[in-house]
Structures are given as structure tokens and as C-alpha cells.
Amino acid sequence: MVFDRVWKKFHRGAVHDSLRDLIPAMVGRILGRARPEDVGLSDGDFWAVRDLSFEVGPGQCLGIIGPNGSGKSTTLKLLTRIYAPTRGQTAIFGRVGTLIEISAGFHGDLTGRENVFLQGSIMGMRIKEVARKFDEIVEFSGISEFIDTPVKRYSSGMNARLGFSIAAHLEPDVLVIDEVLAVGDLSFQQKAFGRIRDMTRSGIPVIMVSHQLERVAELCSHVLVLRRGEVVAQGEATDAIAAYVQQQGTEAPALEGGPVRFDTLKMHSDLPVNSGAMFGVRLEGAIVGEITERIDPLVLRIRSLRSGQILYIVGSVALGVEVPKTGAFAADLTFQANVPAGNYLVEVVAVDIFGNKELSSAPPALFRVVEPTTFRGTVQMNPTVQLVAK
């Protein structure tokens, strides 16, 4: 699928929803007062998507992340031809499978069985195809007992499960996923995620939007970070997610002028870390301001990507590390990955100890922990800091 320099304009506020509003607007247009549509923005217009380009080929999985209202879902709707771009073009080759609001076509008065056929054909399946996969779909949804019950009597969880099961059996050429990773209860969520993972690994191009960064990190090879319709970061999944998290976590723009300038924070190796094993991180930076008693220039933090919470925090004072009072420094940090499998960020910040305020921060480094081996069940990172001559 290709997205070629796409722009999409939306209007803030109401559009003409009744004839009473339209007629004056039409008169205005005939009299030549209205501006031509495509050229620019008139009052109240804004670009929901601004000059966005990307391409996703076979075997690739592109994740789109960003704050609410950044244009993620609009991008997917442009891609699936629900919206037409104001400028630019989109192209998709092959049948598109969409995992978006998957029970949208359900009709409450119809039974689960009837709705499977209806929803399946809305999504572009042939009736024969649905009939062939029917047992599989029902089996997957786990609600075979209620398949001949009208859908209006379903719980919302059952609804979502059935909807997901239909969409998951589409066998598309291209897969588009929008925030559907949290469907149903915990066991179904895992089942659904497994299914999505299988689909993404089957070699078809996949594009997904999600706020569950953990899942994005797991599925996607590349990530785009959008803000206000524009790309603010893109690249390898881990780098882009780390950049996004840092941006989200630090609301204050004053971090530039802190007493410490952190230049790089980089994993020694990009390979995943076994749970319980040691891993190293390289830090480079310089002291550019005055380090007073109040300031700890080197605080290490481990943040869970799944929850966004800080799991572990330790300062140089507690570690007994003497950071030089001035000039450039470099450090090799090691941690024991004493955490469950998942994605985590290493963050290094300088803080005001008394005000508990962040003064400077390094771009975070993301590490991935796999398969518990000697995980000891608590978050105890056993860090060491080895200052090296620069």
C-alpha cells in the first residue's frame, strides 16, 4: 500500500446540515465569494493529515502512534477509501482486511449466524467463503452456544468477540488494524493478539494504529509518530516508540536549558535481553551548568512500555557515583533485566532532588526482555555505573 503526499482537510464546527444553511453558501459560491476548495484553508479549516507519505510492502508492518487527534484514524480511513484525500493519492493493491469497529454491520434483530454472513459479505467475503469458514469463525469466537440467539441479547463482549472472529478470518491481501487489540476478556485478548500476530507474520503488508505501545513494539517493524497530522518521528519501531514516549512523558519544554546535556543513550546491543540477564547501555553527555547540592545529575530510571509507569529509579548519589563537576563525560551502565518479558525504556535524567523536578533528560533507550530465565520476581535492577575517561 502506498500513501503519496496525502493531505486531508477537515472543517472545525458544523458543515451545512440542512438546506437552510446550504442555500446562502451556494449563493455565495455562485457570486464568486467562496474560494476554490482545494487551494487552501478557509476559515475554520485545518489539515487533519498534512503531507504524509509512506509505503508498506509485503512482510512489513507499519505502526502509527501519536496522541489523540493526531490523524491516525483519519490516515487509515484515507487508506481504506472511506475518506477521499483533499490532495495526494493513496493506493492499495489487493483485498483489504480491516480490523476497525468490527461489529459495525451487526443488526440486533438478526441471530449471530445471520450476522456472520452479513458482516462477512460487508467485509468483502463471498457467501461461499463465509460458509466454508463458518465453523472456524464460531469456534474462534467461543460463543457457539449462542450463535442462533439474536445479537441484541449479546453482551458487548460477545458482540466484539464475534465481530473480531469474522474479521480475523478474512484472509486479506493487506491488513489494516485500528485499536482492536483490546477485545473481550483477557483470555480472548491473548487469543486475538495471537491471531493478529500470525496474520502480520504471514507476509502480507500490515498497518496498525494503537495506543498500546507494547503491542506496537512487538508487531511492527517500523513506526510513524504523528502529531497534528504531521510526522514528527519515524524509523525503527524501538527508536520511534522511545522518541514518542519521551515526548509524551516530558510536557515541560525547559529541558533544553538544564545543567546537564545528555547526548546519547544507546544499548550496547540491539538483541533482546533474557530476563534476569545483564545488559549494557552507553551514555554520553556533558555538564554544562552548575551542579548544586540540590541536583542529582545522573538518575537512572526503568519505565515499562506496557503501563508507562516507572518501575525502578536510582540516583548517582545512592549508587555512590561521583559525576565530574564540569565537562564532558561518558559512562557504561549495566543493568540486570530482572523484570518479566516485555519492552522497557532506560531513561537518564538530571533532577532537582528537593523539588523532584526533571532538569535534563536523555533520549530514552528501549530494550526488550524475552523469556523469563532467572527472573527473580521483583524489580531489582542491580545497576552499576562505571565512569570512563573520555
Add this chain to the structure above:
Amino acid sequence: MSAPLPVQTAAPTIVVTTLPPERQRTVLGDFREIIHDFAGARDLLRQLVRRDITIRYKQAFFGFAWAVLVPMVVVAAGLTVRVAMAHAAGRTLNFHQMAGIAVKSVPWAFFVGCVNTTTPSLLANLSLVTKIHFPREVLPLSAVIAQTFDSAIGFGIAILVVPFLGVHFSWAALWAPVLLVLLWVFAFAMGLVLSCANLFFRDVKYLVQVFLTFGIFVTPVLLDAPMYGRIGMNVLMLNPVAPILEGLRLSIVENHNLLEPLAAPAGFDFWGPGRLVYCAVWAFGLLAVALLVFHRAEERFAEIA
């Protein structure tokens, strides 16, 4: 807001193929797309029709009987009006006239039903329209087809009853299917226009209500067109549904070949082949325009709705 992030471009995915410039829109190209869309959506259409028919009678006490009951009510209303008129004129209503009402009421009920069900068809499926891409033409089409099944039952019964009212079918009755096709095409074209308009302007449904309520007075359903007098009749017959209904009555009940001219009882020219051409041009002309308008408006549905 925090400081902008450094934009990293390391990914091979970001190298974008430049797409060829979009082709110019042509009427012919659009029709090709429309036909392609319909061909690809056959199964979807079947499912939607099945849904529309099923939900119409689910949880309805009389079920499918409604398909017969509704046209019967229209026929009964027609008979009441005509009996009253005949009474006022000091005459009695003959069976032939009753048959005429029956033959016209069922198609009229079909037309009203179509307009009623197609107008909200897009809005009622808004969750689909804004979430999933599929040819939206199938929504009004499925409403029309579902209504067709409904009305076919009523029309079948009307045809069975009519011989008991003293009507003998002749070869002229073969015009009936032609006229029914014209009515169907016109109803579908109206459905496309109205469903689309209703999405953009919510006042359309009120307009439709007004037209349907008063439409029966400007369409020769309960009365026959010549009863309006020469000028009245000619104005009335501008309504494209009027010649279709009158043609049905003439061909089935009066055994009149529609290619032959016919004079009204009062002496003025009532029917000629021109009437047939007139409604055919309306039906197919409107269909072509409606398909095109619908197809071009389609891409804005999700935004406007």
C-alpha cells in the same frame, strides 16, 4: 507542547513510490466503475436483502400478512372514495372500476414503500458507511429489492382477484411487466437520489413525508386521470408515476394496447404512445443521473454524515 523531535529516516518503508497522476473523471469511466462495483457486491446485496426482509417481519405479529394488508388498505380507501363519489353523482361503482383501483394501488404502495425505506437507508447504516468501504449503492438497492418482494405478493394477489371483478386478460396485459419495470427503475433512481440527499440534508426526510402524504392526490391512484378534466389530466400526467399507473389500468383492466391512442370518455385525447416514452425517458434518465450523482458524492459520505 514539547520541543519537536528529531526526525529519523532510516526506514526503507518510507521511500515512497510516486503514484501516477489520477485519471480524469469521465462519465463513461464512472459508469464502468459503477458496473464494476455492482458486479463485485452481488453477495453483499443478497445478504442485505435477506436482512431487510427478515427484520421487516421479525417480532411483527402479522408477519408476512403485512405485505398483503398494506395494499388492501389502499384499495379499501380507494373504494370508499369512489363509492362516495359515485353516490354523489347518483350512480353505482362498477366492478371494472374497482379492478382499476386494485391494479393501481399495489404499484403505488410499492412506490411509497420504496421511497420510505430508501430515504433513510444510508443514514440507518451510518456505522457501516463511516467505517467500512463497500459500494454504497447497494444500500438503497437492497431496500428497493426487499420492497419488491413485498409488493410482488400484493400484486400477485391483485392479479388473482381481478378476474373475479369481471376483467378478462388480453394480449395488452403484456404491457404490464414493461410498466412495472419502468416503475421499479424510477423508484430505484428516486431511492438513490433521496438516500444521498438525506445524508447531506436532514430536512429531506420531512420533504419526503410531505410529498408522500399528498402524492396520492396528484397521482391517479384512487381516481382515474380523465376524471380531472382535460387540463387537469394533462398536468397530472406530467408526474412520471401517473402514466405508469394509468398504463397498468388500461392494459390490464381495459385491454388497451398502449401503442394505440385512446380518448377519454369526455372526448379529449387521453392516452398515446408518447405517454409511454415520457415515463420511460424519466425512469432511465433519472437512473443515469442518480447513479452518477450518487457515485460522485459517495466519497464524501463518511465525512458529511
